[in-house]
Amino acid sequence: MERLGERLYVETKYDWANVSAAVTNEGVVLIDSPVRPSDSKDWQDTVKGLSPKGIRYLITTDYHGDHTTGSSFIEGIGEDVDFVAPQFAYKEISRGDNAFSKEIFVETLRDLGHTEEADAITRAVVPLPRFCFEDSMVLHLPPLTFEIRRMGGHSPATSAIYVPEEGVLFSSDVVSHQGGGMRDANLGEWIRALEWIESLPVKTIVPGHEDICGKDVVVRQKERMVAIKGTMEGVVKKGLSKEEAVEDKSFQKFFRADTSRGEYWLQQGKETFQIGLERVYDEVTAEL
Secondary structure: OEEOOOOEEEEOOOOOOOEEEEEEOOEEEEEOOOOOHHHHHHHHHHHHHHOOOOEEEEEOOOOOHHHHHHHHHOOOEOOOEEEEEEHHHHHHHHOOOOOOOOHHHHHHHHHOOOHHHHHHHHHOOOOOOOEEEOOEEEEEEOOEEEEEEEOOOOOOOOEEEEEOOOOEEEEEOOOOOOOOOOOOOOHHHHHHHHHHHHHOOOOEEEEOOOOOEOHHHHHHHHHHHHHHHHHHHHHHHOOOOHHHHHOOHHHHHHOOOOOOOOHHHHHHHHHHHHHHHHHHHHHHHHHO
8 A cells, every 4th residue: 555645545566446545533534445445455454544434435436337336345345435426327337237247357356267256246236326516516524635537538426536735646547557447538628637637736647557656647638639539530531430540540540459357358348448439430330
């Protein structure tokens, strides 16, 4: 666990998502939660010692499974621990196992030989959030302020949390070293979100995955998004159909393969990228 400031901490070692903790006078605030049950237990054991009042809130920053699945393993969730999430996440969770499907984690863990944890995730039920927000929400938990803002871009629900007292932004998947998954994306919205982050007086950015970063990653990511959208505009202007466009070789340079989690994960990554390109095609077509 790495200390970000006087009262903020982050752990980047767990599979599938970064998780963070903030110490307030009311207790510990968790930002996202580990997917794997063993990681969740390790994380809770670690952060409980940060405050005699224990864990008080869990804020999830998206409805995707890497942000919601682990909520089911948080001890006391919905009772002693209040669950906070975007309204869009509430709608998706209330529908059951659908858009935030656990299949990708279950199958990847089975692929890697972690059968017991795969079974535990299969049985897990994501709880409904107690508090939700449409576009923004502010939690005043002295001595910290949590300015929560729905950013969109990566998904309709993707949200960032700014803690001005520490100059830290928990950006969720708005910021990504690898460019970010586009399965549910709107690139125009995503570019605007990155521009908003550039305007903030932040010293530290905690992305949804991988290492803590600064605004240099935001700049590179925005350039990539602009390039993808510009490439698609060129393809659409050539008169290519959606099916032809997503197969165009000009997009190959934007795909970043992750071979570390087995063949199933790699194939899912390829499919997600193609679905993302289909969404970009629709977005660009509507604008031209």
